[in-house]
Amino acid sequence: MSFGEFLLDNLTQFWQLTGFANAQFGNFVMLAVGLFFIWLAIKKNFEPMLLVPIGFGILIGNVPFNATAGLEIGIYEEGSVLNILYNGVSRGWYPPLIFLGIGAMTDFSALIANPKLMLIGAAAQFGIFGAYMVALAIGFAPDQAGAIAIIGGADGPTAIFLSSKLAPNLMGAIAVSAYSYMALVPVIQPPLMRLFTTKKERLIKMKPARAVSQNEKIIFPIVGMLLTCFVVPSGLPLLGMLFFGNLLRECGVTSRLAKTASNALTDIVTILLGMTVGASTQASQFLTPQTIFIFFLGFMAFVIASSSGVLFVKLFNLVLPKDKKINPLIGNAGVSAVPMSARISNNLGLEYDPSNYLLMHAMGPNVAGVIGSAVAAGVLLGFLA
Amino acid sequence: MKKVISTIAAALLISGAASTALAQSRSGLRINEVMVSNQSSIVDDYGQKHAWIELFNSNFSPLEISSVFLTNDSTQPRLYPVPLGDVNTEIPKRQHVVFFADGEPNKGTFHTSFTLVPGQDNWIGIYDADGVTLIDEVTIPAELGPDQTWARTSDGFGEWAVRDGIGTGYITPSSANVIKDTNKKIENFAELDENGFGMTVMAMCIVFTALLVLCLSFYSIGKIGSAVSRMNKMRAHGVDKEEKATVKHDSGEEIAAIIMALHEHLNTHDAESTILTINKVKRAYSPWSSKIYGLREVPGSHRAK
Numbered sequence: 001m002s003f004g005e006f007l008l009d010n011l012t013q014f015w016q017l018t019g020f021a022n023a024q025f026g027n028f029v030m031l032a033v034g035l036f037f038i039w040l041a042i043k044k045n046f047e048p049m050l051l052v053p054i055g056f057g058i059l060i061g062n063v064p065f066n067a068t069a070g071l072e073i074g075i076y077e078e079g080s081v082l083n084i085l086y087n088g089v090s091r092g093w094y095p096p097l098i099f100l101g102i103g104a105m106t107d108f109s110a111l112i113a114n115p116k117l118m119l120i121g122a123a124a125q126f127g128i129f130g131a132y133m134v135a136l137a138i139g140f141a142p143d144q145a146g147a148i149a150i151i152g153g154a155d156g157p158t159a160i161f162l163s164s165k166l167a168p169n170l171m172g173a174i175a176v177s178a179y180s181y182m183a184l185v186p187v188i189q190p191p192l193m194r195l196f197t198t199k200k201e202r203l204i205k206m207k208p209a210r211a212v213s214q215n216e217k218i219i220f221p222i223v224g225m226l227l228t229c230f231v232v233p234s235g236l237p238l239l240g241m242l243f244f245g246n247l248l249r250e251c252g253v254t255s256r257l258a259k260t261a262s263n264a265l266t267d268i269v270t271i272l273l274g275m276t277v278g279a280s281t282q283a284s285q286f287l288t289p290q291t292i293f294i295f296f297l298g299f300m301a302f303v304i305a306s307s308s309g310v311l312f313v314k315l316f317n318l319v320l321p322k323d324k325k326i327n328p329l330i331g332n333a334g335v336s337a338v339p340m341s342a343r344i345s346n347n348l349g350l351e352y353d354p355s356n357y358l359l360m361h362a363m364g365p366n367v368a369g370v371i372g373s374a375v376a377a378g379v380l381l382g383f384l385a
Numbered sequence: 386m387k388k389v390i391s392t393i394a395a396a397l398l399i400s401g402a403a404s405t406a407l408a409q410s411r412s413g414l415r416i417n418e419v420m421v422s423n424q425s426s427i428v429d430d431y432g433q434k435h436a437w438i439e440l441f442n443s444n445f446s447p448l449e450i451s452s453v454f455l456t457n458d459s460t461q462p463r464l465y466p467v468p469l470g471d472v473n474t475e476i477p478k479r480q481h482v483v484f485f486a487d488g489e490p491n492k493g494t495f496h497t498s499f500t501l502v503p504g505q506d507n508w509i510g511i512y513d514a515d516g517v518t519l520i521d522e523v524t525i526p527a528e529l530g531p532d533q534t535w536a537r538t539s540d541g542f543g544e545w546a547v548r549d550g551i552g553t554g555y556i557t558p559s560s561a562n563v564i565k566d567t568n569k570k571i572e573n574f575a576e577l578d579e580n581g582f583g584m585t586v587m588a589m590c591i592v593f594t595a596l597l598v599l600c601l602s603f604y605s606i607g608k609i610g611s612a613v614s615r616m617n618k619m620r621a622h623g624v625d626k627e628e629k630a631t632v633k634h635d636s637g638e639e640i641a642a643i644i645m646a647l648h649e650h651l652n653t654h655d656a657e658s659t660i661l662t663i664n665k666v667k668r669a670y671s672p673w674s675s676k677i678y679g680l681r682e683v684p685g686s687h688r689a690k
Contacts, residue, residue, distance in 0.1 A: 130585070210607075223603075371599070
């Protein structure tokens, strides 16, 4: 072999390893999706904390490379750096850490002051099981249907946790679908809220919530964890961490831990979770007819969840005394997209009455939705795992 | 003194919990299937057929068994200690290992120092590392024939039954006694709850129950809390029970009105003296904060001076 041939041979081999030589149409489609997510986050400000890591993760995961070269760079190649980071998703330990942070960030006062709002959080979970029925009708197996339906909980970590257990092969599509619709909550929910409410109902003014004592705030995470986990032990990883984070926040003697859990830890896990979920959407795994169905079902789940929350409040109002009626505009907040859906309730309430601030009332069902979706995930896991 | 007592109590609790956790994991070890007369079943690493004992780790975590004892004599619980230092003695979760009861422990880790005798009852026990705690035991009936096993009907649990390799009575050394090719739960849901209505009703009932229980609990806790704070308030005001109707919670509006009135009355924020005072702040020197230790001396800068 001459020196020239040697150089040519090496350059040919190098060319075989480049993205240009291995690119397929699907890669470009996914790169476009990744760029679209980043555009949505930066230009439209749709959940930027989630969509930027996911969008960039999609770019990382869809740079074409020679998978047969054994370079250990792909997210699905055991031992690669991305694969190690992806372990938190595939083994389901990122979501409980996110829940720890959510617990440490969340003030449950609105819920403690008005415990009946918890039932709205429960009613909104009908979105999950409505979508489960539709998924079965389309032809998904019960475990896959359960994993897809959890998108209706509007809770990304819960969706990842459950799909990693019930349908790991669909996890990428489910996670991206869940986060996409969470980002689109301001687009999806308001028309439904207007559709199912009358002008008179939108003007209902709710009484200000009573002040909640420190003792009640401390008792809540302890009793909440024990009661919900005794009913649904399979929800323990999510509910346990959620209430633990909240106890750190409320007990008053672990402010440093609560601060770390709600800031640094949550940020770190969000970055890793978003990026690896995005990177897991490799074109070969993601661009399948199933993904289209999953996105459709996710949308259905969101619509059913938001509608059922609003309709449940209307139903509930029938049995409530006149001075204790609930504004149905807070029903959408039963899905656990915290605090986005509560903010939408508030904005819509202000649109019809500039003095009607619903934010604190909507935070009740909103955080109940977090608990409800974790319970629902536990139920599905218990039945189908 | 109180501190010492509470520290000792905490230490005892922690050690108790740790020993319970250890005991729980050890207690997950099970005798799962036994063959006394091996005519045509598996062979060992030396190509020989012996009686074998299958152990099963029923835990959902790996189990290290290197310190447990296997025996066929209840008066000698320490008959065969599973040797230390073999990586294969860690049984993965819900997996099996097979020991050959050939009486030749010098052949390797998985060869016991005792044998099983066909035609008579054979008792086998597993003792924990202390040689006292019996983890599991089984008596294999004398009627067990050649190439038959005495096996659990379900891995780690269930009744014992004879298996002869015919039909569903398959012999499964080193693998599950019940071969699952499908997930029964999911199959049942697919078959009996085709449209998902059953799941929806059950799951929604559970979700509602969980949150309703929580709701009722906090309704009660809130009531108790309000009553306690009212009592405290009455006590603070020196009000007796007859007058309690007059003692109310201060509403948010009342508190806001009081604050506004105080603000108006005191008006402390808007009238500033407009005198600026600069005080020198003295800080105690500490080498930890000294920049000198973090900088490299640059010769050129000395010359410039």
